[in-house]
Amino acid sequence: MKKAKTSTNNLLSYFLKLFKIKDLSVYQFSLILIVSSSLLAILITTTVQVKLEINSVQKEINLLKEKALEYQKGELKEVVSHLITYLKFTQQDTIENSQEQLKDKALRYFESIRFGNDGYVFVNTYNGNALLFNGKKLEEPKRMSDINLPSGINLYETEMNLAKLPGGGSFQYKFMKIDDTKPYPKMSYIMGFDQWGWILGAGDYLDNLDNDIVIMENELKNNLSKSLLIGIGIFIPIVMLFLFLSNYAAKLIQIQFDKFVNIIKNPPFKNNKQQPFDQIYIRELKSIGMDIMQAEELVQQFGNIIDQSTNEIYIFLKNNLQFVHANTGAMQNCGYSISELQNKTFLDILPNLNDEQFLTLAAPLIDEQTKKIQFESIYHRKNNTTYPVDIQLTLSNFNENEVYVAFIYDITARKKIEESLVNNKNYVQTIFDSSTDGIFIHDTETGKILDVNEQMCTMFGYEKSEVIGKTTQHFSANTAPYTEKEAIQYLLKSKTEGKQTFEWHCKHKDGHLFWGEVSIAYIKIDDEYRFLATTRDIDDRKKADLELKNYRFHLEFLVKERTKALEDGEGALLNLVDDLNMQTTALDNANKKLASINAEMETFTYSVSHDLKAPLRGIDGYSKLLLDLYKNELNEEAQEFLKNIRTGTLQMNHLIEDLLAYSRLERQEFEIRNIALQPLINDLLVLLSGEIKEFNIQIKTSFSEDFMLLADNNGLKLVLRNLLDNAIKFSSKGENPQIEIGSSENSTHWLIFVKDNGVGFDMKYHDRIFKIFQRLHLPEEYEGTGIGLAMVEKAMHRMNGRIWAESELNKGTCFYIEFKK
Amino acid sequence: MKNKLENNPILLVEDNPVDVDLTIRAFKNSNLVNPIEVARDGEEALNYIKKWDDGATIPVVILLDLKLPKIDGLDVLKTMKKHPIYKTIPIVVLTSSAENSDIKAAYKLGVNSYIVKPVNFDSFLKVASQIELYWNVLNKLP
Structure with missing residues (x-):
């Protein structure tokens, strides 16, 4: 065993030596390879050819053998037939001779018969006696059972069986010859002669036949050898030619290889004097007879690969590890000049490595156990920066010195990835658990669930412990095509065809079904293959899809209907256009009229605001002056009258102001835009803060800070101002007055409400409160003009909104305003 | 504080005799010492330009009614x-029109102030004292 191993090593080292780049070894190797493989091919072909030839010869011989035996059998049958014919004739001659005499006569005749090589006739009786045995008539009959046969067959039985056959039959056995006691292969033919109860046989020995066959075989073999010799005669020159050609080919390979080796071995500078790469290679390539153009091209390519390689290539001496050369990539990276580098050793750029460690590493190279070694280390640049590297080291020759050639690769990125892989294990777990998709991890053999994330538990309503060990059927609708069977198909498909993404009808623990989008990937987790199934809840999307489908169907139906209606209505449309033209004219006229009315209205308003208010100012002003300047001359009653005048005047002023505002609402342009509710309410609350404080009203706001709606800013302000005024007014006299302002929205509307806990009103007056000059209270109870809510209603109307109230007497009122989206 | 303009008159342009009388009384009430000159219609008012040219004393302020x-x-x-010279005279519109x-229109033509005449005489007295205070004491003229 040990010996075998050593010899294998020897063989290996022999081959390694053979592979080693030394003079002519490539030639030898090529030659041996070509010649041995060709000879082997020839040998195999020839062997197969000869084998086939021999087989066919053998077949032929066997065929001949069969034919010869057949022939022999025919001969023997003829002899026996002759005997039968003879006996048939003899038997009838009973006039002169008795039967015994006739038998005797026949036996004597049979005794004399000889044929073939050693052929003779024998006669036995049906009752087992031998009459004519071994070519001699027996004086006394002999029991056949006493005859020993070398082949061990029962002669009597065999012969009897054949004798009974009509036409007889033959058999082969071994028997001694008349003059020889040695047994020889023999064939006999047997027929029965019933009248006398005789078994008649004619037998001949087959050894002569075998001899004939051997002669024939030899003849055939001779022929074969002859043709083989002729073949070889033709073949040898071909092989010679082949060897010559192989030799030539191997030499060519050697030349090409030498060129390559020279390029590798002879670096761009010698004796510390740097020579340009190109010149050296062009010279070398020219020396091997290459076209100068070709040479330049080749050098350029080669120079690009080696010298401009971003990988770093260093060459340093084997004995003291001192650098002799480095490529451009290396020079750029290390930061040293060529001369600086040549004063350094390989271990200077790899400070983590000492001499001893390096020798241990390089031992397999030195011992020629391997061609290349690879290891990782830390690279140290001139500027003291470091980074991780992968180093591939080989041994070679350079200027007749043994050198190491080192290829150095930057593996910073790889290292970072490796590090982050380790650090990120927890990170991955966090991602797994915080994913918004439900994640299942299945066993690849059984399909059972090994792990799930938290989202899966939330999505399906289970505890993690309830899920582990189950199969997908617990989480599926289980109606085709969403059953266990299809799930398994998807799992298996992900293994062979990559990631599978499909929609799935999932089942929650409480039994309700929902739609999910599932992605299955066959991945490796902690060195084990698993199925990773990610499930996203797409129930809303799916439902929306269905809705959309229905809607589209409905729409298509509508379009069809409309198209039909449109076709029908085309005629009617023409009439309509005429009507429309007429109406447009009418509308134009009406518009003009309206414009003039508006202008009139404006003048009116202007006059009212100016002229009507001027006397009021006079009345109030002089009343006040009277009260101030003539206070002493006026008794209390007169003073009271003046005060009432002032109150009435101011009320009148209010009324005019409100009327003006109301008419302004009609004329004013409304500009619908995005309004934030919060700042608007804040402004109003500041404006009303005096009253709020005065009546100690608690204000509650319950709308979101970012509530936005589409309305006219001034319109909305007017509405809310009036509603807040009202709320303050009607709650101010109660206990713990409270006002709540809130909002809500749905897909079609925005809603704002102002709610108070004031006096409220009977809902039967609901519609009346929004009509101008309509009041539910006496002026001395709650002052007011009866215009406020009418204005609010008009403003809401102008903004395409609506207003209503819910109220209960002495409980409070809630006003709602609603805007369309 | 002694105002150096206190001998210069106040020109009141007012057609309504009641208003003329009440205005004079109101100013007297607020200790105004300047003499009050009265023009009873627009023509008379414009005639003052010639008088000023001839050496008459230029007024500290003109109180002008609109409906004349x-x-x-x-x-x-x-x-x-x-007017190239007299345009510097402050003009206060004092009218019933709100x-x-x-x-x-008044502000467009360069009026210095616009006051709606209150019907309530108490309020009118306050307005008069405020006019006196502002135009005769606080405001410095060229």
Whole structure:
């Protein structure tokens, strides 16, 4: 065993030596390879050819053998037939001779018969006696059972069986010859002669036949050898030619290889004097007879690969590890000049490595156990920066010195990835658990669930412990095509065809079904293959899809209907256009009229605001002056009258102001835009803060800070101002007055409400409160003009909104305003 | 604090005699010492330009009503604010109109302030004292 191993090593080292780049070894190797493989091919072909030839010869011989035996059998049958014919004739001659005499006569005749090589006739009786045995008539009959046969067959039985056959039959056995006691292969033919109860046989020995066959075989073999010799005669020159050609080919390979080796071995500078790469290679390539153009091209390519390689290539001496050369990539990276580098050793750029460690590493190279070694280390640049590297080291020759050639690769990125892989294990777990998709991890053999994330538990309503060990059927609708069977198909498909993404009808623990989008990937987790199934809840999307489908169907139906209606209505449309033209004219006229009315209205308003208010100012002003300047001359009653005048005047002023505002609402342009509710309410609350404080009203706001709606800013302000005024007014006299302002929205509307806990009103007056000059209270109870809510209603109307109230007497009122989206 | 402009007049352009009387009283009430000159329509107001050219004292502020006989208050404002010299005189519109169109027009023509005349005389007194305080005491003129 040990010996075998050593010899294998020897063989290996022999081959390694053979592979080693030394003079002519490539030639030898090529030659041996070509010649041995060709000879082997020839040998195999020839062997197969000869084998086939021999087989066919053998077949032929066997065929001949069969034919010869057949022939022999025919001969023997003829002899026996002759005997039968003879006996048939003899038997009838009973006039002169008795039967015994006739038998005797026949036996004597049979005794004399000889044929073939050693052929003779024998006669036995049906009752087992031998009459004519071994070519001699027996004086006394002999029991056949006493005859020993070398082949061990029962002669009597065999012969009897054949004798009974009509036409007889033959058999082969071994028997001694008349003059020889040695047994020889023999064939006999047997027929029965019933009248006398005789078994008649004619037998001949087959050894002569075998001899004939051997002669024939030899003849055939001779022929074969002859043709083989002729073949070889033709073949040898071909092989010679082949060897010559192989030799030539191997030499060519050697030349090409030498060129390559020279390029590798002879670096761009010698004796510390740097020579340009190109010149050296062009010279070398020219020396091997290459076209100068070709040479330049080749050098350029080669120079690009080696010298401009971003990988770093260093060459340093084997004995003291001192650098002799480095490529451009290396020079750029290390930061040293060529001369600086040549004063350094390989271990200077790899400070983590000492001499001893390096020798241990390089031992397999030195011992020629391997061609290349690879290891990782830390690279140290001139500027003291470091980074991780992968180093591939080989041994070679350079200027007749043994050198190491080192290829150095930057593996910073790889290292970072490796590090982050380790650090990120927890990170991955966090991602797994915080994913918004439900994640299942299945066993690849059984399909059972090994792990799930938290989202899966939330999505399906289970505890993690309830899920582990189950199969997908617990989480599926289980109606085709969403059953266990299809799930398994998807799992298996992900293994062979990559990631599978499909929609799935999932089942929650409480039994309700929902739609999910599932992605299955066959991945490796902690060195084990698993199925990773990610499930996203797409129930809303799916439902929306269905809705959309229905809607589209409905729409298509509508379009069809409309198209039909449109076709029908085309005629009617023409009439309509005429009507429309007429109406447009009418509308134009009406518009003009309206414009003039508006202008009139404006003048009116202007006059009212100016002229009507001027006397009021006079009345109030002089009343006040009277009260101030003539206070002493006026008794209390007169003073009271003046005060009432002032109150009435101011009320009148209010009324005019409100009327003006109301008419302004009609004329004013409304500009619908995005309004934030919060700042608007804040402004109003500041404006009303005096009253709020005065009546100690608690204000509650319950709308979101970012509530936005589409309305006219001034319109909305007017509405809310009036509603807040009202709320303050009607709650101010109660206990713990409270006002709540809130909002809500749905897909079609925005809603704002102002709610108070004031006096409220009977809902039967609901519609009346929004009509101008309509009041539910006496002026001395709650002052007011009866215009406020009418204005609010008009403003809401102008903004395409609506207003209503819910109220209960002495409980409070809630006003709602609603805007369309 | 002694204001060096305290002898310069205030020009009140107002057609309504009641308003003229009440305005003068209101200013008196707030201890205003400046004499008050009154123009009863737009034409009269613009005539002041000639008077100032002839050496009459230029007012500290003009209080201008908008609805005036003969020449409209906005036209008076326009002419004054286009005058190369007298455009620096501060003009305060004092009117009953709270119409947005009026307010915008006035500011467009260069008015320095726009005050809606309150009906309530108590409020009017406050306005008068504020006008006095701002235009006659706090505001520094060229």
